[in-house]
Amino acid sequence: MLKPVDDRLVETLRTELPGLSIGTPGAAYLEEPRGRYKGAGGVLVKPTSTSEVATILRLCNAAGVGVLPYGGGTGLVGGQIIEDGPAAVIVSLEKMTALRAVTGHVLEIEAGATLQAAQEAAESAGRLFPLSIASQGSARIGGVLATNAGGVNVLRYGNARELCLGIEAVLADGTVISGLRHLRKDNTGYDLKDLLIGSEGTLGIITAATLRLFPRPAxxxxxxxxxxxxxxxxxxxxxxxxxxxxxxxxxxxxxxxxxxxxxxxxxxxxxxxxxxxxxxxxxxxxxxxxxxxxxxxxxxxxxxxxxxxxxxxxxxxxxxxxxxxxxxxxxxxxxxxGSISSHDISLPLPKLAQFIEEAQAALAELGDLRINCFGHVGDGNLHFNAFPAEGRDRKEYESLRRAIPETVYDLVDRFGGSISAEHGIGRLKVEDLERYGDPGKLAAMRAIKSALDPKGILNPGAVLAER
Amino acid sequence: MLKPVDDRLVETLRTELPGLSIGTPGAAYLEEPRGRYKGAGGVLVKPTSTSEVATILRLCNAAGVGVLPYGGGTGLVGGQIIEDGPAAVIVSLEKMTALRAVTGHVLEIEAGATLQAAQEAAESAGRLFPLSIASQGSARIGGVLATNAGGVNVLRYGNARELCLGIEAVLADGTVISGLRHLRKDNTGYDLKDLLIGSEGTLGIITAATLRLFPRPAxxxxxxxxxxxxxxxxxxxxxxxxxxxxxxxxxxxxxxxxxxxxxxxxxxxxxxxxxxxxxxxxxxxxxxxxxxxxxxxxxxxxxxxxxxxxxxxxxxxxxxxxxxxxxxxxxxxxxxxGSISSHDISLPLPKLAQFIEEAQAALAELGDLRINCFGHVGDGNLHFNAFPAEGRDRKEYESLRRAIPETVYDLVDRFGGSISAEHGIGRLKVEDLERYGDPGKLAAMRAIKSALDPKGILNPGAVLAER
The missing domain is CATH 3.30.70.2190 (Alpha-Beta Plaits)
Incomplete structure (x- = not known):
């Protein structure tokens, strides 16, 4: 069981890291874009180096205090908000924004830099960093990688995962993994990079990354x-x-x-x-x-x-x-x-059109709804969102709040699709993952989580249900 | 400590899986392409289904007997050969070759199929499966993925990892992970696919995979x-x-x-x-x-x-x-x-040319050698191989057998390169990984290995040094 952050831990942090910014999180750190989650508070720290992140995690781990890794706060599934439970230490990487190196093929950049800063650094070097999402002005590289962000150019260039050659990261006990390789090929042991990418801050904190650059199309x-x-x-x-x-x-x-x-x-x-x-x-x-x-x-x-x-x-x-x-x-x-329910889903391409038909029909049976179905269809990724009928208010649909996603996800599951194509699990879909996830995969995920974060301090309550 | 496979385990296997092919491994299973390793024997089983693989692993795990996952036997680092230690159960997937499904974008195929069979299935569907390596006629999909094979088309299409959308795999205790997704985007939990890909059979046995197909260039x-x-x-x-x-x-x-x-x-x-x-x-x-x-x-x-x-x-x-x-x-x-020492390495592209110069000079100081340096330079991947001077025999270079790779790898390390670009660690480079690998990464690898394979039955002695 985690403990709340207390004065003693704060004192220890101040002693070991005299220059560290420590304070109370303002409203910006306790909100998320869709207003579904409201953060409980805690203590906000802003490390300026990987070694500071390592010290913070080592001390929090020793104290058994939860840690909330914080990027740009733009995630849509509540991965960056702790609503209840013992107060945690929010670790914002916003002061770690350095561009460490640029070559013709690789950008080495700290995790607190925004995605847009990475794109601009690539452009200054006459190259392209193709990852592009609506929130790129605020989303930070650490969060982009922790959630394996997708966006509009995945079709040609791949997800965040495929655009990252290496990471530097800190594990729960303060162990630093130095994997900032500038290499396209490197078969030396387990792929920890891809394990951390998409783990939504539950296995470690990414502090820097090497990103692939591409020639700009003629x-x-x-x-x-x-x-x-x-x-x-x-x-x-x-x-x-x-x-x-x-x-x-x-x-x-x-x-x-x-x-x-x-x-x-x-x-x-x-x-x-x-x-x-x-x-x-x-x-x-x-x-x-x-x-x-x-x-x-x-x-x-x-x-x-x-x-x-x-x-x-x-x-x-x-x-x-x-x-x-x-x-x-x-x-x-x-x-x-104002949607009643939004769904970030993906389908096998050959089944996608049939899915849209069946899902629209199934939702029409539930009630008088409008569906806005759009998105990165080349990747099989749909944003399939349900809205009130014209002139009606979403409050009138309270009774369908659970039935709509259940209907959509049941169908997605039946079609071999994913209940989270690009936004991740966060806190919003923890129960859905329990329900639709492969039991073997969930068991292995729990084993890995226990091995790398035995006290469960990292982003507690996200991705995996607490037991 | 593992136990050798004994009559009792064989009897249990026969009882639980009456149809299973069980026998003594012939010479073909105890050799590898470069003749560096000679297998010790053991018992050879040839399951025909994923559930048979699961039963075999469950029984071996319960008995504390080592398991050697076997693909096409074409690996170049001894990952498929156990030379000593307690006799193991060799699990060859050669009877699991079914093409389960083909769509315009995905090939779903069992791990025992050869790479060439996968290429041909793609071609029959008017598509391209671009992974191409010299041993593709014998190499099997399971091994290709377990070693994250590379080859000549990585520059455009990526390694085996990037060409695989999902896997079905069996963990040490017999847990089946069913992840044969036909999806480009799926952010539902940890990336076990990429953890198993490149783990060289030490974390699980891949039994089937979904592979990405591409349109053929005009x-x-x-x-x-x-x-x-x-x-x-x-x-x-x-x-x-x-x-x-x-x-x-x-x-x-x-x-x-x-x-x-x-x-x-x-x-x-x-x-x-x-x-x-x-x-x-x-x-x-x-x-x-x-x-x-x-x-x-x-x-x-x-x-x-x-x-x-x-x-x-x-x-x-x-x-x-x-x-x-x-x-x-x-x-x-x-x-x-007849080379004295071969090196499958990669370098950051901006440093590659300088590396070749310095490495050639460093080896020239060691002795009178011929260097054949070639390979997938677009990926920064070189095969940098040292040969005797003309007219001389490699036996004359016995004294340099250790100095040559050490010189090359020290330089690779200094240039931020990889000591194994595409062939993996196997048994050949276990000590090199200990020496050049990041300590944080190695610690995390051991934690994951212990979590997923606590008895260490899977491919014992490969990748991670036994302690």
Whole structure:
């Protein structure tokens, strides 16, 4: 059983680390973007080096006090908020933002740097760090890795996991793992990097990382195309990848519901199609020299035949930006409308279209709902969110708060999908993981957690249910 | 302390699994490609299903008997050979070869299937499974994943790890992990897949996997180009990737020494350059529609200017095959010449050329040696192998058997490289891992090993030193 952080531990921290910033967490550390969780407080520390993080963990572990690793606070599943239980030490990496090294292929950066800072450092070196998510201005590299963030470019470049070559991390007892390799190939023992990535701060605190950089595509093309259905969108993806293998960097599904939400609630964006199409896609390609992106997209449009009924190809950087602004405004429009239940799920591609049909039908049986289904369809990743019918308030749907996710996740499970494609488990989905997770995997996860963090101090209550 | 397999365990296996093939391992199971290790024997079982594997492990674990997971036997670091210690149960997956499912994006296949069978299944579905290694006709998927195999296409498509979406595996106590997801994105708990991949059979036995399939490039181009030095080769790679980002699938460095070994010892191959160049590269590209590979390679050749002094672009499939045959004959020529010491290493790309210079100089100080330095230079992966001077026998170099690898690995370590880029640790590099590995990482590896395999039955003596 963990103990609450007390004056004695604070005193010990002050003695061993005289320069350490120690204080009371302000409101910003106790809130999360969707307002579902409210932090209980505790003590906030802001280490400035890996060795300080190691000392903090060693002392907390010795005292049996919980530790909450804190990045940018942008997670959507409550992984960064402790609502109850013994007060913990919140370890924010915000002072560890150094860019340690940049080469043509690798960025070595501390975990407190924002994702945007990493992207900008890559750009300054004439390279691309392709990970891109809506919260990149605030999300910090440590959190991005701890949650294995995804976003819009996974199709071509992979998740955070695949974009990270190595990490430096501190385990519960203060052991430092120094794995900042600048290597693409390194088969020397167990893959601790990938074990820590996606463990949501429950196995260690990532303090720095080496990130893969890519050459920037010689030319980028962006288009929006109207399709009849999600099935047609997937056929179009297939066609695009057959014509331009490895060059399709984003393929986003947009539903008419999402466009109508934008019309009704804003933010104000430029909509390329006067009549809001039921289904459209945003496609982005990056090409080698010698191929023009507008030609390539026109060629795709023509080859698509009946699959695509209308389309707009961006002919300038500002048109391209408009398309992305539309896409990236969808979550804000959702927020303004106010969802009853949101689901970050993934499906095997061949089953995705059928899933959407069945899930919409199943939810329609539950009640009068609006569904905004959109997302990174090229990765099989959907944001499948349920909203009140027009003119109704979400309070009227209290009785469905549990039934909606249960219906969606049961179906996801039956289709071989994932109940958390890119946001993670955090505290929101702990019970869902117990329910839908593979028992063998859960048993192994508990064994690993016990081995690396025997007192359970790291992010207590996240990912694995406390027993 | 493990016990040797005895009649009682064999009897229990026969009783619980009446149909199980149980016998004495023939010579094929006790040898490895380079003849460095000689297996001690034991009992050979050939399960036909995952549940049989689970029963075997449960019984061996209860009896405290060691288990040697066996794939195709092609590993180069002795991971598949137990030379001494208590006799173990060799679990060969050769009867588990079923292709369970193929979709446009995923191959679900049992671990006993050969890599070549997986490639062929992908090809039958009009897709590409890009992992390619010299031993693909014999290497089995389970071993390929357990060792995180690399090969010639890592540059574009990644290692075995990045090509695997999910695994089914059996842990030491018989627990089955069912993780055969057909998903690109799935953030539901710890990444056990990647923990098992690369663990060389010491944490579990992989029984099946889901593998990523790719669209085949619209057109493939292959060329060999003569460069002045490894530094020039890397500049050429940079140029190629800038012009064709994401389209360069292989970039192999070939040394004049390797070409002269082919001349002297065979196998007989077509050599494109009459005077054997000191350094050349084999480059392969896969392009989107609308770009001709010969044009693209000619364009690269012209843009390269002084960087490339001569070049041949394959103008037919048979010319392309000739180039690859030359590349893939290099290990056989090495074998015929007979190396003193071989090193599968990787370096950060910006330091690779300097490493080659310094390593050659350091070995020259040790004695009169010939170095064949070649490999997947695009990934920073070199096969840096030392041979006797012409006319001399490797027996004359007995006294250098330890000094050569030590010199190479010390330098690799100093340059931030890896002492095992793609072959793994096996039994060959256990001491090297102890010496060069990060202490924090090694401690965490031991904790995980103890948690998942408390009796240490799985591949005893591999990867981690026994204590």
């Amino acid at each position: 030319a980028v093309g962006t288009a929006m195309m109207v399709v009849e259905s999600p099935a047609a969108a997937l056929e179009l993806l297939e066609l695009a990848e057959a014509r331009m293998p490895g060059c399709v960097s984003a393929f986003e599904l947009i539903s008419g519901q999402g466009l109508r939400f934008l019309d009704a609630a804003g933010p104000e964006v430029h909509q390329p199609f006067a009549a809001r199409p039921d289904w459209s896609v945003l496609i982005e390609i990056g090409l080698p020299e010698g191929l023009g992106p507008e030609d390539a997209l026109t060629g795709l449009f023509e080859a698509a035949g009946d699959l695509v009924s209308d389309g707009v190809i961006a002919s300038s950087e500002s048109q391209r930006a408009q398309m992305w602004t539309l896409r990236e405004s969808l979550p804000e429009a959702n927020k303004r409308i | 057109a493939v181009g292959t060329a060999m180009m003569v460069v002045e030095s490894p530094a020039a080769a890397l500049e050429l790679l940079e140029l190629a990737e800038a012009r064709m980002p994401g389209c360069v699938s292989a970039f192999e460095l070939i040394s004049g020494q390797g070409l002269r070994f082919l001349d002297a010892a065979g196998p007989e191959v077509h050599q494109p350059f009459a005077a054997r160049p000191d350094w050349s590269v084999l480059i392969e590209i896969g392009l989107p529609e609308g770009l001709g590979p010969e044009d693209a390679l000619t364009g690269l050749f012209e843009a390269a200017g002084d960087l490339v002094s001569d070049g041949v672009i394959a103008s037919s499939e048979s010319q392309r095959a000739q180039m690859w045959t030359l590349r893939e004959s290099l290990p056989e020529a090495n074998k015929r010449i």
